[in-house]
Amino acid sequence: MKVLYFAWVRERIGLPRETVETEATTVADLVEELRAREERYALAFSDLSALRVAVDQELCEFDAPLAGAHEVAFFPPMTGG
Amino acid sequence: MKVLYFAWVRERIGLPRETVETEATTVADLVEELRAREERYALAFSDLSALRVAVDQELCEFDAPLAGAHEVAFFPPMTGG
C-alpha cells in the first residue's frame, strides 16, 4: 500500500510517501498500525479530528474500507483558493 | 424648465428634449400640463406606472416638488447591465 503525507503531517512524520505492508481492512486500522510504529507517527496521528484522509485520491472517512485500495493519503484540512 | 424624454417616451413624443414654460409645483402637475397639450403627450403619459421620472438627474416619485428644479426627465424602467 502506498501511503502519502502532506503539509504538517509530512513534516512530522519526516517523509512524503512510503510503501507500507499492511493487512489493515480500514483506514482506522491502518492509522493504528502506523501509530504503533514510532513516536513521530503517534504524534502525527494524535488528533484525527485535525486530519483528513483520501483513499485512491477520493476524500473519505476514517472508517472507510481499504479493500482494493492502492493509495492512502493523510493531510490536514485543505486551504486552497 | 428643461424636459427630457428617453427610449419609447422620446419616440412617442417625437423629440428628445424641450424647454417648457410651467408653473407646475410637482412632477404630477407637469405631467397633467403635458398630457393636455397633444395626443402624442397623452399617449406617452397614459400609464404612469410604466414610467420613471428624474428631477435634476435624481430618480424621484411623481409627487416630487419642482421648486428650484432645472431639469425633469421621463423614461421607461431602466434596462442597463
Place this chain on the structure above:
Amino acid sequence: MRISVQGASFDVGAETANFTAGHSDMGAIVTFTGVVRDNDAGTLDRMEIEHYPGMTEKALTEIAQEAQTRWSLGDVLVIHRHGTLKPGEMIMMVATASRHRKNAFEAAEYLMDYLKSRAPFWKKEFTKDGAEWVDAKDEDETALTRW
C-alpha cells in the same frame, strides 16, 4: 474607483489585468462582464443602448460609492457602453477588489443589480422584423430587495 460611460469598445483582458495588478493588498478580485447575447431565434442584428448623459455617470458613481463603503472595497471599476452593439460584443463590466472573497462577490452582485435597474440605460433590439425596446424584468426589480 473608476467609472467610464463610453461608446467605444473596451479590452476586458487589459482592464482586468490593470485592475488586478493595482491591488496587491487585496486578496480577492471579482469581475463581471456582460455580453450582447443573440435572441433565442438567432435573429438579433444589433442592440442600441440609449442613456442619459450626466445622470448616467452620477448614478453609476453613487452606486459604486455605496458598494465601496458597504463592503470596504479596496477599489471598484464600472465600464458601461452606449450606442450600437453587435451580438458577442461586450456591453459592460464591473470589478471589485476586497480583502476577502465574500465581500468581493457580494459587492459585484450589488453593483450589477443596481446598475440593471437604477442606471439610466435603455436597450433596443433590432432584428430583420423590426425593433423593440427591451422590457425591464420584474426579477431585476425584485433583486434589489435583498440589499
Place this chain on the structure above:
Amino acid sequence: MRISVQGASFDVGAETANFTAGHSDMGAIVTFTGVVRDNDAGTLDRMEIEHYPGMTEKALTEIAQEAQTRWSLGDVLVIHRHGTLKPGEMIMMVATASRHRKNAFEAAEYLMDYLKSRAPFWKKEFTKDGAEWVDAKDEDETALTRW
C-alpha cells in the same frame, strides 16, 4: 472546461479575454482571482503552496463538472498555482460563463467555496520569524453548507 494546476504564473488579462471572447452565446461572465495578500504586520516574505498531484486535478475537475451541470454553464475555467508565491502574485482564478448573471455568480462562488476546502492544497506562510501552515477556517467549511 479547462482545469490547470501549474507552478508558473498566469496572465489574468489574457485568460479573461480568451474566456470571454469564446462565449458570445453567453450573456454573463464572472471571474474570481485570488492574490497573495501580505499579512497584517506586513512581514510576509513568501507563501508556499503544496498540493497532491493527481488528486488535485481530479478534485478540481469534479468540482467544475458539478458547477457546470448545476448552473447550466456554457464554460468553466479553473487555474490554480502551487509552489512559491510572493505577496501580490496571483494564486488562482476561476471563470464562469452563463446566459444570465445569477447563475454565473452563484457558480463562481460555489467553485471558490469548494476549492477552498475540498481541493488538496495547503498553504505555508514564511516570515522572517519562521514558517507557519495556514489553518483552515471554520467559516470556509460552513460556507459549503449553503450549496
